[in-house]
Amino acid sequence: MHSFFSTSFLPFREDRPLINAALIFVLTTLFYFLGAMLRLVEELSLFWPLNGVMAGVFARYAFLHRWHYYLMSYLAMLAYDAVTTRWGIASLIINFSNMVFIITMALLIARERRQMTKAPQPMNALKLFGYCFVAALLCAFFGAIGSVGLNDHGFWPLFADWFGEQFSTGVLIVPCILTMSRPRSPLKLHAQQLMPLVAVAVSVLASVFIGGAGSLAFALPALIWCAVRYPLPVTCLVTLLTGGVEIILVANQIIEITVGSPLAVSHMFSARLGIATMAICPVIVSVSVEAINRLMRQVSLRADFDFLTRVYSRSGLYEALTRGDKRFTGQHLTVMLLDIDYFKSINDNYGHECGDKVLMSFAQKVQQVLGEHGVVARMGGEEFAIVAATKNAAEGVALAETIRCAVEGHLFNWRQQTLHLTVSIGLSSGQAQAGPLTETFETLLVVADENLYRSKRMGRNCTTAGDEAQTVDGTAQPAGSIS
Incomplete structure (x- = not known):
């Protein structure tokens, strides 16, 4: 259920209890008023959004699970009445x-949220259906007990009406509240992207013209x-609007589903249950797709980056070059091979x-010095490769x-202890040739390896770009010498 909890929309904050209480009172009053106004319009009298909205709010923000916040919501209802x-x-x-609806939903979802690491997300989305x-x-x-005497209906018809309304609106509204977030970027809708919405509209129109109980599933x-x-947030919103429509x-008999029933239940009770059952399906699919996409990103990340050092892996470097990094296309390239001197003695x-700590620190240091000039990859063991864009061979040697x-x-x-390390470097430079960058890289890599x-x-702790080596004063000490 982790996918349901968006953190980018934060009207409530844990360090502002008075503001939280005031917001809860205002929200409860607002949606109570909205529900009361919908009752006055026959076409919209089937909706009571208050419980679904407030259940989603309390479920989304765990720090609101306090008796005084619930009491504030209850007092707002009583005050309005x-x-x-x-x-x-x-x-x-x-x-x-x-x-009862609000607190039950909030507590059940909060319980699931604490345990959600142990269960697949699609299954948790299905549990939301059960919680509603x-x-x-x-x-x-x-509700039926309280409503007896306010009209001519008995307990069981009132119970069915309350249940159908709360169940359907809960399934439609709660996922929307849990996933609500601000768009990260301006929406740019193209005709092709609108096709699913067009399909939804066409299917609803087909329900009107064809009719029958099965038309609700069109x-x-x-x-x-x-x-x-x-x-997921867009899917939840579209599902809410479709179910509501x-x-x-159905209520206005524009979609005709009236049919004889052995249980003699009202057609609206049946319609609400059917629509609620249908509404959970796209939510489960959307959560499943999001979970699969997240898994694919994780798999791709692990394939492209070395888990220990957080730089490119060998395959990740080839993949980056295959995609054609703009920093390297048509540029003079310097390829370096780096080997930590006497690394075996450290182990x-x-x-x-x-x-392992040395490899991590070494890779971070090299990446820090290299900056935006190029990329670093761990080729295996203590050997690393660098691909950098340089003006000429001399600049490549200077960078090395x-x-x-x-x-x-x-x-x-x-x-x-403090360890002193040195590194041996072999490099090769050349102009990136037309065609895949991997071909140029492989050609330069062979020379860099030599x-x-x-x-x-020549004694390690030096850079070699050809027959001549750029050496330092003194000789290389064994890696890991202590000072």
Whole structure:
């Protein structure tokens, strides 16, 4: 259910309890008023959005799970009824039923949120459907008790009406509240991107012309298309609007689904259950698609980057070059091979944990010095490769020397000891040829590998670009010498 909880929309903050309480009071009053106004319009009288909205708010912000915040919402309901109705004791029970739905949903989702690392996200999305069912049952029980006497209906018809309304609006509204977020960038809709929405509209029109109980499911394929094409918040919003429109059309007999039933249930009760059942399907699909996409990004990240050092892996470097990094296209390239001098002695003397820390620190230092000039990749073991855009071969040698000196001057700390490292570098330079960058890279890599061998043969801690080597004063010390 992690996908349901967006963090980019934060009207509530844990460090502002008074403002939180005021916002809850205002929101409750606003949606109570909205629900009351919808009751006055026959076409919209089937909706009671308050419970779904407030359940989503309390479920989304865990720090709102406090008795005083719930009490503030309840008081707002009672205050509205005291001003606008003469229900008396019935108001206490009816609004208590509203709070039963809100608190039940908030607590069940909060419980699921704490345990969601142990279950697949699509299964958690399906559980949301079950939570709405349980909360609607409890709410309907108390709501029907409170409503008896306010009209001519008995307990069971009132129970069915309360349950159908709370269940359908909960399934439609709660996912929207949980996923609501600000757009990260301006929406740029093209004709092709609008096709799923067009399909939804066409399927609803088909329901009107064809009719029958099965027509309520006509929109399902189009909604699943939306789930595959659009982000989860958009899918939830489209599903809410589609379900709401269908309920209105059924209520006004524009979609005709009346049919005899052995249980003699009202057609609106059946329609609400059917639409709620349909509405959860695109949400589950959307969550599944998002989970799969996240997994694919993680797999791609692990394939392209070395897990230990956080620089490119060998395959990741080839992939980056295959995509044609703009920094390298048509540029003079310098390819370097770097090998940490006497790295084996670090593992032998200080252990592999120390060796891993050295590799991480070394890669970060090299990347820091290199900056935007190029990319770093771990080719295997203690050997790294660099691809950099340089003006000419001399600039490539100067960059390699800068890296070598930076490594030599950097102190690698391990527990109570300071390790001095040096690095041997072999490099090769040339103009990027027409065609894939990987071909130019492989050609230069062969020469760089030969020059790295020369650097090691000449005593290490030096840079070799050809037959001549750029060496430092003195000879290289074994890696990991302690100061």
